[in-house]
Amino acid sequence: MSSLTFTHEMFRKYYAEDFPLNTSVPFIEKREFGFALFENQMVRHKSFRSIEEVKFFLQSFVPCDVYFSCAYYENPTAEMERKNWLGADLIFDIDADHIPTPCERIHDRWVCGNCGFVGRGVMPERCPLCSGEKLSAETWPCEVCLEAAKIEAIKLLDVLQDDFGFSKSELRVFFSGHRGYHVHVECEAVKALDSMARKEIVDYVSGLGLETSLPHVKERSFKKRFPLETVKSFSFGWSRRLTDGLQTFLSSVKEDDLRKLGFRKDAVNVIMQRKDGILRDLYNSGMVHTVRGVGLKTWEKLVKHIATLQSVKIDTVVTTDVHRLIRMPETLNSKTGFKKADVQISAIDDFDPFRDAIAFRKGMVKVRVLDVPKFRIGDETFGPYRDRKVELPTAAALLLVCKGRAEVVENV
Amino acid sequence: MQTATIKFTKNDLAKYPFLKEAADYVKTLELKIEDLASPEFSQILERAKERVEEAILYTIVSRKLQNEEVEILSFPTATMLAAATENSFIKRRYALAEAKQTYNDLKFEPRAKILAIAENFQWKILTVNAEEAAAPYEFKLHFTNYLKNTTSLRERKWKLVNRPLTHGNVYLTKNETARLLSEEVRRHIEKRLEIKELPKLPQKITETAETLKSLTIEKIGKAEIEGIPKTVNKEAFPPCITALYEAASKGRHISHIARFTLTTFLVNIGMPTENIVDLFRASSDFNERLTRYQVEHIAGERGSRTRYKPPKCQTLQTHGVCTNPDTQCKEKTHHPLVYYRKRIRDLK
Ligand code: SF4
Ligand SMILES: [Zn+2]
Ligand SMILES: [Zn+2]
Numbered sequence: 001m002s003s004l005t006f007t008h009e010m011f012r013k014y015y016a017e018d019f020p021l022n023t024s025v026p027f028i029e030k031r032e033f034g035f036a037l038f039e040n041q042m043v044r045h046k047s048f049r050s051i052e053e054v055k056f057f058l059q060s061f062v063p064c065d066v067y068f069s070c071a072y073y074e075n076p077t078a079e080m081e082r083k084n085w086l087g088a089d090l091i092f093d094i095d096a097d098h099i100p101t102p103c104e105r106i107h108d109r110w111v112c113g114n115c116g117f118v119g120r121g122v123m124p125e126r127c128p129l130c131s132g133e134k135l136s137a138e139t140w141p142c143e144v145c146l147e148a149a150k151i152e153a154i155k156l157l158d159v160l161q162d163d164f165g166f167s168k169s170e171l172r173v174f175f176s177g178h179r180g181y182h183v184h185v186e187c188e189a190v191k192a193l194d195s196m197a198r199k200e201i202v203d204y205v206s207g208l209g210l211e212t213s214l215p216h217v218k219e220r221s222f223k224k225r226f227p228l229e230t231v232k233s234f235s236f237g238w239s240r241r242l243t244d245g246l247q248t249f250l251s252s253v254k255e256d257d258l259r260k261l262g263f264r265k266d267a268v269n270v271i272m273q274r275k276d277g278i279l280r281d282l283y284n285s286g287m288v289h290t291v292r293g294v295g296l297k298t299w300e301k302l303v304k305h306i307a308t309l310q311s312v313k314i315d316t317v318v319t320t321d322v323h324r325l326i327r328m329p330e331t332l333n334s335k336t337g338f339k340k341a342d343v344q345i346s347a348i349d350d351f352d353p354f355r356d357a358i359a360f361r362k363g364m365v366k367v368r369v370l371d372v373p374k375f376r377i378g379d380e381t382f383g384p385y386r387d388r389k390v391e392l393p394t395a396a397a398l399l400l401v402c403k404g405r406a407e408v409v410e411n412v
Numbered sequence: 413m414q415t416a417t418i419k420f421t422k423n424d425l426a427k428y429p430f431l432k433e434a435a436d437y438v439k440t441l442e443l444k445i446e447d448l449a450s451p452e453f454s455q456i457l458e459r460a461k462e463r464v465e466e467a468i469l470y471t472i473v474s475r476k477l478q479n480e481e482v483e484i485l486s487f488p489t490a491t492m493l494a495a496a497t498e499n500s501f502i503k504r505r506y507a508l509a510e511a512k513q514t515y516n517d518l519k520f521e522p523r524a525k526i527l528a529i530a531e532n533f534q535w536k537i538l539t540v541n542a543e544e545a546a547a548p549y550e551f552k553l554h555f556t557n558y559l560k561n562t563t564s565l566r567e568r569k570w571k572l573v574n575r576p577l578t579h580g581n582v583y584l585t586k587n588e589t590a591r592l593l594s595e596e597v598r599r600h601i602e603k604r605l606e607i608k609e610l611p612k613l614p615q616k617i618t619e620t621a622e623t624l625k626s627l628t629i630e631k632i633g634k635a636e637i638e639g640i641p642k643t644v645n646k647e648a649f650p651p652c653i654t655a656l657y658e659a660a661s662k663g664r665h666i667s668h669i670a671r672f673t674l675t676t677f678l679v680n681i682g683m684p685t686e687n688i689v690d691l692f693r694a695s696s697d698f699n700e701r702l703t704r705y706q707v708e709h710i711a712g713e714r715g716s717r718t719r720y721k722p723p724k725c726q727t728l729q730t731h732g733v734c735t736n737p738d739t740q741c742k743e744k745t746h747h748p749l750v751y752y753r754k755r756i757r758d759l760k
Contacts, residue, residue, distance in 0.1 A: 125664070133665075163578060164555060166580070190556070192556075193559065194563075196563040196727075197556070197563055199563075199730050200563060200572045201572070203730055204577070208730060209568065209571045209574070210574065211574045236577075237576055239576065316731050317668070
C-alpha cells in the first residue's frame with residue numbers, strides 16, 4: 001500500500017464512520033464550500049443545505065481538506081462577482097508561523113524543489129547547493145510551538161470578551177489541526193463589518209498604531225497625549241493591558257532583560273533599585289511617576305516593549321478578508337491527519353491537541369521514517385527517529401506520512 | 413442610562429432635515445417632482461440651489477431657520493439637484509458640507525437630543541452614568557457603529573486601539589459623538605446620492621443642475637478632478653512601492669497582498685498591462701497566462717469591470733507592506749497614490 005493510498009483510505013474511513021453529524025455550521029446553506037482533493041485539485045463554489053449533505057459529499061469524494069466561507073451569500077454557488085455578499089463571521093487565525101519560538105530552528109526544515117537539498121531552521125533565499133529559488137518550508141507541529149499559539153489564543157479571547165464584549169456563546173475556538181488555533185466570532189453585530197472595520201479590529205488586537213507615549217507617567221513636563229490617561233479610574237482595554245504587563249514584567253525583571261532592550265547602564269541600575277517603588281505606584285494608582293535617572297525615552301521604550309508582549313500575534317490577512325475560506329470544524333487536516341477540533345473556552349488550558357484532535361485511535365501501521373523529532377500522541381511519546389522502520393499507532397503513522405516524513409512500508 | 417423620549421420640533425427638523433421624521437413630514441405633503449418646477453415652489457428650489465452652491469463654494473451649508481418649511485423641503489430637493497448633476501465631486505462635496513454644518517449644530521445640543529438623533533440612525537449608544545466617573549466622556553457607543561464612522565477619519569486619535577473600549581463600547585466625549593454622528597450623516601447623504609437611475613426630471617431642475625456643474629468647473633477647476641499623468645516616473649514612487657518593484661524585478665517571492673498592491677498601483681498610474689506582466693517575468697513561479705489574467709482583472713479589463721485601487725497606507729501597515737516610510741509619508745500621506753501624485757507635482 002502506498003502512502004497516498006493509506007492516507008486516502010484513512011480519510012475515507014473517517015468521513016464514512018466518524019465525522020459527527022452534530023457539527024454546527026450556522027447558516028450552512030448560505031456559505032460557499034471548497035475542497036482540496038487528493039488529486040491536487042481545488043473544487044470551489046459548492047453549497048449544501050444540511051450537514052448530512054456535506055457528510056455525503058465527504059464520504060463520496062474524500063477530499064484532503066475541507067473549507068467553508070466565513071461569508072454568507074445569497075448565491076453561494078455563483079462566481080465571485082455574482083454571489084452577493086450578505087455578511088461574514090469575524091475570523092482570527094493564530095499560527096505558530098507568526099510567533100517566534102526558540103524551537104523552530106530545531107524542527108523546521110526546508111527543501112529545495114530543484115535538487116532536493118534539505119536544510120534546517122530559517123529558510124534562505126537561495127539553495128546553497130544549486131542556487132535554485134524554489135524552496136519550500138516544512139514546519140512541524142511541536143508542543144512548544146502549539147503552547148505558544150494557545151497562549152496567543154487565550155490573550156485573544158481576553159480581548160474579545162473584555163474589550164469587545166462578545167459572550168462565550170458568540171465565540172468558537174478550534175485547534176486548526178496543524179500549528180495553530182482559529183477563533184470564529186459568530187454574531188449579528190459583526191456580520192456587516194467591512195474589510196476596513198475588520199482591519200481596525202486587527203490593529204486593536206495586535207496593538208498596531210497604539211499610542212505608547214506614556215499613558216501613566218505623571219509629571220508636568222510630560223505631555224498627556226494618551227487618550228486613556230485622561231480618566232484615571234479607567235482600568236480596562238489597553239490601559240489595563242499596559243499596566244498589568246508592566247507589573248508582571250517589572251516584578252520578575254533581571255538586569256539582563258533590561259540591557260537586552262538597549263537601556264543604558266545607569267538607567268538599568270535605577271530601575272532595578274527603584275523597582276519596588278514603581279510597582280507600588282502602579283498597584284496603588286495604576287500610574288507610573290517620574291523616576292530620577294530614567295528619562296522619557298527609556299520609559300517609552302519600556303512601554304513599547306510591554307505593548308509588544310501584550311499584543312496578540314494573528315495572521316492579519318485572514319481577519320480582513322471578508323470572503324475567506326476557512327477549514328471546516330471536525331474535518332481532517334491533510335498536513336497532519338488531525339481534526340480541526342472544538343476547544344471549550346472554559347477548558348482551554350486543559351486542551352491538548354495531541355490528545356483531543358486525534359481522529360484515529362485504533363490499529364498499528366509500519367512505516368519507514370526519514371527524519372522526525374521526538375513527538376507525542378496521547379500519553380505515548382515516540383522518536384526521534386531517523387532512517388528507521390517502526391510500527392506506530394495509526395494516528396502517529398498518519399501524522400508522519402502527512403508531514404512527508406515517513407513512508408508506509410508494504411505488506412505489513 | 414437614558415433613552416430617547418424626545419420629540420423633534422419643527423425647528424429640529426429644519427436643522428436636521430435628514431432625520432426620518434423630516435422625511436415623514438415631507439411625505440405628508442404629497443409633493444410630486446413636477447411640482448418643484450412650479451412657481452409656488454420657486455422659493456424651495458432657490459434655497460435648494462443655494463444649498464448646493466454653498467457646498468461647492470464653502471464646503472458648508474448654512475442654516476436658514478426663519479422659514480422652517482422651506483428649509484425642510486429644500487433638503488430633499490437639494491439632494492435631487494446634486495444627484496442630477498451626476499458629478500461625483502459635487503455629490504461628495506454636498507454630503508460633506510451638510511455634515512459639517514450638522515457637526516456645528518450638534519456640538520451645542522443637549523445630550524438627550526444627541527441621543528435621539530443617534531438613535532434615528534439605529535446607533536447602539538448610551539449615556540455614561542455618573543457613577544462611572546468617566547468624565548470627560550459622556551457617551552458609550554458600540555464599536556460597530558464607531559468603526560463604521562471612523563475608518564475614513566485619518567487622525568490617529570480615532571484609531572480604535574487608542575480608545576477606551578470595554579464590553580463592546582467605546583467611550584466618547586460629546587464633541588466626539590457629534591463628530592461621528594456628522595460622519596454618519598455624510599455617509600447617509602452620500603448613499604442617497606448614489607442612485608443609479610434618475611427619474612425623469614423637469615427641465616428646470618436639469619437646467620439648475622447644469623448651472624451648478626459650470627459653477628464647479630469655474631470655481632474648483634478641473635485640477636481637483638484631474639487624472640494622473642500617463643508617463644510613469646519611478647522616482648516618484650513611495651518607499652513601499654519602490655521596495656516591491658525592486659523585489660518583483662529581481663524575481664524575489666512577494667506575498668499576495670504585496671503583489672496586489674504593486675499591481676494595482678502600477679495599473680492606476682497608467683503603466684500598460686504588457687509592462688506589468690513583464691515585471692513579474694523574473695519570478696520563479698511566473699505563469700504568463702495567469703499573470704496577464706490577474707493584471708487585466710485588476711485593471712478592470714475583465715470580470716467585474718471595476719478597476720481596483722491599491723490599499724490605503726493604514727491597511728498596508730497592518731499587513732506589513734509599509735516599510736521605511738519617509739518624511740513625505742509621515743507628513744500627509746494616507747495612500748500610496750496620493751504620495752505619487754504629490755511627488756510628481758513637486759518634481760515638476
Ligand atoms: S506610508 Fe504609505 S506610501 Fe509611505 S511607505 Fe508606507 S504605505 Fe507606502
Ligand atoms: Zn537546490
Ligand atoms: Zn516548536
